[in-house]
Amino acid sequence: MIGLIGGHRVGKTSLAKAYAEKNDAVFLETSVSSMFKDMGHDPAGTFDFATRLTIQEEILKRLDVIYAAQPVDQAVITDRTPIDLLGYTMAEAVGMTVTPELQDRFDAYVRDCFRVLNKRFATVVLVQPGIPLVAAEGKAAMNKAYIEHLNSIMFGLMMDERTRPAHYYIRRTMLDFDDRLAALESAVGKAERLAHDQVGAYITAGGLVH
Numbered sequence: 001m002i003g004l005i006g007g008h009r010v011g012k013t014s015l016a017k018a019y020a021e022k023n024d025a026v027f028l029e030t031s032v033s034s035m036f037k038d039m040g041h042d043p044a045g046t047f048d049f050a051t052r053l054t055i056q057e058e059i060l061k062r063l064d065v066i067y068a069a070q071p072v073d074q075a076v077i078t079d080r081t082p083i084d085l086l087g088y089t090m091a092e093a094v095g096m097t098v099t100p101e102l103q104d105r106f107d108a109y110v111r112d113c114f115r116v117l118n119k120r121f122a123t124v125v126l127v128q129p130g131i132p133l134v135a136a137e138g139k140a141a142m143n144k145a146y147i148e149h150l151n152s153i154m155f156g157l158m159m160d161e162r163t164r165p166a167h168y169y170i171r172r173t174m175l176d177f178d179d180r181l182a183a184l185e186s187a188v189g190k191a192e193r194l195a196h197d198q199v200g201a202y203i204t205a206g207g208l209v210h
Contacts, residue, residue: 001028001070001120002188003081003165005158006127007150009142011180012079015127018181019188025075030066032080035059049097056089057109060116067120081124082113083163087154091146118164123191125184126151126158126169166191 002025004012013029020027036043041055060082070076089109098106117124129151133142158167168187170180 001067001122002075002077003083003117003121003124004077004079004127004184005081005083005087005124005154007087007129007147007154009131009133009147010127010129010151011131011177012127014177015180015184016077016079018177019184020077022181023075023185025077026071028066028070028076028078030063030078030080032059032063035062047092049092050099050102052089052092053102053105053109056085057105057112060085060109060112064116064120067116081121082117083124083154083157086110086113086157087150090153090157091150114160114162118162121165122195123166123168123188124158124163125167125187126155127180128155128170128172130172130175166194 002019004016006012017027019025033043035058036055039055039058041047041051047055063080063082063085067078086109089106093106129144129147133144155169157163158169166187168190170183170187174180174183
């Protein structure tokens, strides 16, 4: 599965839909906002860390079920990954908000996010901020500082040694939509070639592929 990483308002959904249409892939819309509402929360709201962690734990469980149900014989692209969930959770971990009691839960959640990421995704691409923010009904807050904060966190998580899928980022100076789409296609192509080469090297070394 291909996953687009990034804060809200960076254009992930439009990019994922365009990629799917052009490359005959399945677009998996995660509808995290609907999950928030289903749990009785405003997706544009701010939360204390305990509440944020509870919400994100449940969303990760729901998304993992959705990820697991996707076809294996066709490319799938989605606009939400476990790195996104973890990034939003970590953005709420400020000051003394994370009590010792919550720390163990948070540590377990981090492990679960990387476990799901590594199990379900082959390639992830970070879409960075830069495109103009436009007010729209039902969209998350137009807070540039917060979006940049999320981008920094997610960039670090993507580059973390625990991230096993092939990972790339789209430069923040690349704002033209067609250029962004071409960069995404290039990243996926590189990841596919890398995976092919790794399998070839394994076979050459005498490995058995099932």
